[in-house]
Amino acid sequence: MGVRFACHACGRRLNVKSELAGRRGICPACSVRFRIPAHDTQTSTPIDASEAPRPDDSSVPAKSTAQQQRAHDSSIAANAGGSANPNPSPQRTSPPSASSTRPPSSLEDVLGGTSATWYVRPSSGGQFGPADGPTLGQWISEGRVADSAMIWRDGWPEWRTARSVLPQEQGGDPPRVEQNHKSIPAVRTVPAAPANTVPAAADPVADPDKPLRTSGKVLDTNKKKVSHKRVTSSVVLALVFILLLSALIFVVWWS
Ligand SMILES: [Zn+2]
Structure with missing residues (x-):
């Protein structure tokens, strides 16, 4: 049993x-996408481009009869032979590449004044911000934002490299933000968007006293070890002393 229809x-x-009625299919002849009709119909229903894909709604590539013979578990078979699309892949929307956005000419234009909210992620880790435009400009002028650092501004769908966003106006290689990042205030807040690209990263600067505490603990442990050793050695010394004394008394007693 099957649903018979023609590619629209x-x-x-x-x-x-x-059983595949209602799912999405791909025409083996022209690779067009359609909604597989529930019953025999004249033509398939074209999938509107604006129709949001449902998570449980994977595209089913329609296969020709010849292919079905080869692919044992093929779910869709066209009743006509001919050319077929052997491997129709779902459309992938490629993320906008950072280079596709042309950086505006002036740095002030890019920074966007005090209303802008910036975050900076050096490649060495950590995250800095929020910073307004002038603050970020200051960081840049101080050479804290390396070309390789990722930066994000509120409203952006994703992080971008500083190289692709900031106009290259300073000559030479500016000092990298990784080297100076301790002087940049640490952040605990993470921008809400884009959530998929903002994993809660452990900020090495956010907890500057952690290493101190650790070394203090180590010192404490060492002290305890030393005092423990002292106690042990004095106990041993006392025992030896008592032993020698009793031996002496013994000798004197029997002589
Ligand atoms: Zn077709």
């Missing part, structure tokens, strides 16, 4: 297993 784009007759 190329008219190819297709025969699809009825």
Whole structure:
């Protein structure tokens, strides 16, 4: 049993297993996407480009009869032979690459004044911000923001490299933010968006007294070890002394 319909784009007759009705399919002839109709229909329903893909709604590549013979578990079979799309892959929306946005000419334009909220992530780790435009400008002028550092501004869908955002105006290689990042105030707040690119990273600067505490503990432990050793050695010494004394008394007694 199957659902019989024709591709709405190329008219190819297709025969699809009825349990796949309502799912999305790809025409083996023209690779167009369609909604597999529930019953036999004249043509398939085109998938609107604006239709948001549902998570449980994976595209089912329609396969020709010849392919079905090869692929044992093929779920969709077209009832006509001919050319087929052997490997229709789901459309992938490639993320906008950082280089696709042309940086505005002036640094002030990029920074966006005091209303802007910036975050900086050096490649060495940690995160700095929020900083307004002038503050970020100061960091940049002090050479704290390396080209390789990732920066994010409120409203951006993703982090971008400083190289792709900031106009290259200073000559030479500025000192890297990793080297000076202790002087930049540490942040505990993480911008809400983009959530997928902002894992809660442990900020090495956020807890500056942690190493001190650790070394203090180590010192304490060492002290305890030393005093323990002292106690042990004095006890041993006392025992030896008592032993020698009793031996002496013994000798004197028997002589
Ligand atoms: Zn088609």
